[in-house]
Amino acid sequence: MRSRRLIPLTGDWAAKRAGFVWDWPKHFNIAQACCDDWAAAHPDQIAVTEVTENGSQDWTYAALKDASDRLATAFAASGVMQGDRVAVLLSQSAAVPIVHFAAMKLGAIALPLFTLFGGDALLYRLADSGAKLVVTDGESLPKILNIAAELTDLKSIFCTDPIPDAKHLWTEIAAHSPLAAHVDTLAEDPAVMIYTSGTTGPPKGVLHAHRFLFGHLPSMELTHEGFPQAGDKGWTPADWAWIGGLMDMAMPCLYYGVPLVAHRMRKFEAGAAYALIAAHGIRNLFLPPTALKLMRGTAVPAGVNIRSISSGGESLGAEMLRWGQTALGAPINELYGQTECNLCISQVAGMMVVKPGSMGQALPGFEVAIMDERGRGCAVDEIGEICIRKGAASMFLRYWNQPDKTAAAFGDDWLRTGDLGSQDARGYFTFSAREDDVITSAGYRIGPTEIENCLMGDADVVMAACVGVPDALRTEIVRAFVVLRTGASEEGAAKRLIDRVKTRISPHVAPRDVVFVDTLPMTATGKVIRRDLRAL
DSSP: OOOOOSSOSSSOHHHHHHTOOOOOOSBOOHHIIIIIHHHHHOTTSEEEEEEETTEEEEEEHHHHHHHHHHHHHHHHHTTOOTTOEEEEEOOSSTHHHHHHHHHHHTTOEEEEOOTTOOHHHHHHHHHHHTOSEEEEOTTTHHHHHHHGGGOTTOOEEEESSOOTTSEEHHHHHHHSOOOSSOOOOBTTSEEEEEEOOOSSSSOOEEEEEGGGGGGGHHHHHHHTTSSSOTTOOEEOSSOTTSHHHIIIIIHHHHHHTOOEEEEOOSSOOHHHHHHHHHHTTOOEEEOOHHHHHHHHTSOOOTTOOOOEEEEESSOOOHHHHHHIIIIISSOEEEEEOOSSBOOOEEOOTTTSOOOTTSOBEEOTTOOEEEEOTTSOBOOTTOOEEEEEETTOTTBOOEETTOHHHHHHHEETTEEEEEEEEEEOTTSOEEEEEEGGGOEEETTEEEOHHHHHHHHHTSTTEEEEEEEEEEETTTEEEEEEEEEEOTTOOOTTHHHHHHHHHHHHTOGGGSOSEEEEOSOOOBOTTSOBOHHHHHHO
């Protein structure tokens, strides 16, 4: 199969941006590109290595194609048609791409859901989406059965474990013949719907077309330093129900023919992650900031040979970036994107001077600007809203059943992200805060990210989050919530941390107080839920 690279290996950063034009075919299907094309050209090539406590199992592209073809027939027999939603409530495993591909081959819409979701969260998403079919495992099945009576659109439940209350996934695959003909989808047809994490309000269903796979490829090729290369192998501890886990690593690996490791971690443990990386020769990683912070506190064992790392979701500070280069031997390239339009900005250590604290520059194919509330461009270094011009491949189609919110998200030809940031004279973007996270203190608008990065530079700090709390004099003051490393003393730590921010950033942004906690409230995607901290 010929190279699928979008970005040429030669040329400097300016040339890569200037010479790039989106060019996706009119007819396109993610399942065809990430599975069936490889099965035709290299049927015995390893696509997925599934690692469990009982060992590992390799899945070839031919095996993935056969299983997804048969499952598509089973789905059709259960009434799934083009445009229907198929929910995927599964942890990392080979079953996840099989279910996605089976749905896509019918022209249906895959709906990834976190296994950590409780009944209320699942009820909201399944009812709002009108999902017709759910695929889950024995552990999560009771949650579905408890709410099934309230889901009027739900017609079938498939389970990876043989349980009488649901159709057994693997038995259904074995019992059905391969799908006679796949639906001929357009690149603009819906393929995946991912719900926002709900940090700023009720979750919204973000509907994406098949073309949105292409939108993730410039970042994959550049932030992973010339990806793909011989010997590359990918893994992320991020759940594949999150756009970061699914589209920042899993699907691009399958698209490029790079082996993908699937391994469920019930709770992220740095030592176990290092052991997995060493044992399976993993070279390419997407690591959320929380995972990196935990890995930083654990010695890197022998046998770890990492080539590239990307990270996104929360900003990293200079100390974390230096640690990655020195301890892991690979640059950590930070990413910025949203569920609505992913991977539009990045640091690329091999192509640009890394500016710690910034997100990097706009990737090829993306036009990003900082705008004020009237939609006018902001001055250099002025804080405004991060906006992305429509037309990028990873731009969403619409919010599910919410036309008013879809219209509000787009100002003329720009997606208004709701994130605040600035752009310097060299084109580097720096994230400030979500609009709802901005702290207003004594007339200053303060973003928490820079303060949190500064606090994270202290050797005893594992995690930190800052919020504004009401203050009669200043409107709000900055309060820091800090998780210390095991064994670290709280005595004198608060003053030390406040002084650190005063001297390294500015006295006006320094926390007025520090609250030490055992954990921080997190979304399933590893983002701090600041509204929960404010409620404290």
